[in-house]
Amino acid sequence: MQTRSRGRPKSAFTEPTTSTMQALDRALAVLTHLAQSEGATLSDISAALAIPAPTTHRILTTLQGRGYAAMNEASQTWSVGIEAYRTGASYLKRTNLLDVSRPVMRRLMEMTGETANLAVQDGTEVVFVGQVETLNPIRAFFNPGTRTAMHASGTGKAILASLDPARLRGLLGRAELTAFTDRTLSSAAALQADLDLTRERGWSFDREERFGGMSCIGAAIRDARGEVVAGVSISGPSIRFSEGRIEAFGRLVAEAASEISRGIGGAG
Numbered sequence: 001m002q003t004r005s006r007g008r009p010k011s012a013f014t015e016p017t018t019s020t021m022q023a024l025d026r027a028l029a030v031l032t033h034l035a036q037s038e039g040a041t042l043s044d045i046s047a048a049l050a051i052p053a054p055t056t057h058r059i060l061t062t063l064q065g066r067g068y069a070a071m072n073e074a075s076q077t078w079s080v081g082i083e084a085y086r087t088g089a090s091y092l093k094r095t096n097l098l099d100v101s102r103p104v105m106r107r108l109m110e111m112t113g114e115t116a117n118l119a120v121q122d123g124t125e126v127v128f129v130g131q132v133e134t135l136n137p138i139r140a141f142f143n144p145g146t147r148t149a150m151h152a153s154g155t156g157k158a159i160l161a162s163l164d165p166a167r168l169r170g171l172l173g174r175a176e177l178t179a180f181t182d183r184t185l186s187s188a189a190a191l192q193a194d195l196d197l198t199r200e201r202g203w204s205f206d207r208e209e210r211f212g213g214m215s216c217i218g219a220a221i222r223d224a225r226g227e228v229v230a231g232v233s234i235s236g237p238s239i240r241f242s243e244g245r246i247e248a249f250g251r252l253v254a255e256a257a258s259e260i261s262r263g264i265g266g267a268g
Helices: 020-039 041-049 054-066 082-092 095-111 156-162 165-173 187-202 243-263
Strands: 069-072 077-080 115-122 127-134 147-149 204-207 214-222 230-236
Touching: 020 041, 020 054, 020 069, 020 077, 020 082, 041 054, 054 156, 069 204, 077 147, 095 243, 115 156, 127 156, 127 204, 147 243, 156 165, 156 187, 156 204, 156 214, 156 230, 165 187, 165 214, 165 230, 214 243
Parallel strands: none
Antiparallel strands: 069 077, 115 127, 115 230, 127 147, 204 214, 214 230
């Protein structure tokens, strides 16, 4: 019969080896935990990783100084910083997400006549990492690295709707639902109702919720573990997103997201 150990869990970092550097190993473990937790307190991180609180604090402030961690003063929680995104964006260049997405986005642009976009989540925002522009003279355009709030973005809402309830609650709990236009879903109830509809039909719709005169339809992309890793969307002038075209556009965007998901090993 096994006996249950008492007290603090054994740390994975207490046994020095010749092949690892303990301080760096701990720092990377903290960074990984931040990426997975969507925000955590100092005590939460310390307990989860069995690293003493003073050491955890030094690691966090060091990461913060380099831009890899950020602290929310109001909630006293830590999350990944912008440098973590830049590192991830560099990785994306050599993974197959962008390679798989580009031909699918090009076909999506050709079938809809609208600009196709690829975006990834960074905290409560999405960051655009790829785009195939339409040939229409009036079109949407986002420079790579452009950021926008998830609650006011077709791609952002598609990603939000695909998160598990606990992650969604945690994310919305620290999001500022800024009203960018008079159509922005700036109340939790309105946003939740929209996310429920998005989840039901498989695609999101943003009509002038971020920019007046512009609309967007998005769908989430999942990896081999079933986790949301990105979103694909089409965007353009609202006048071209007529009621008669929205549902057909939504199906095409959802199909594109499924094709990209399959291309990177997901179920689609």
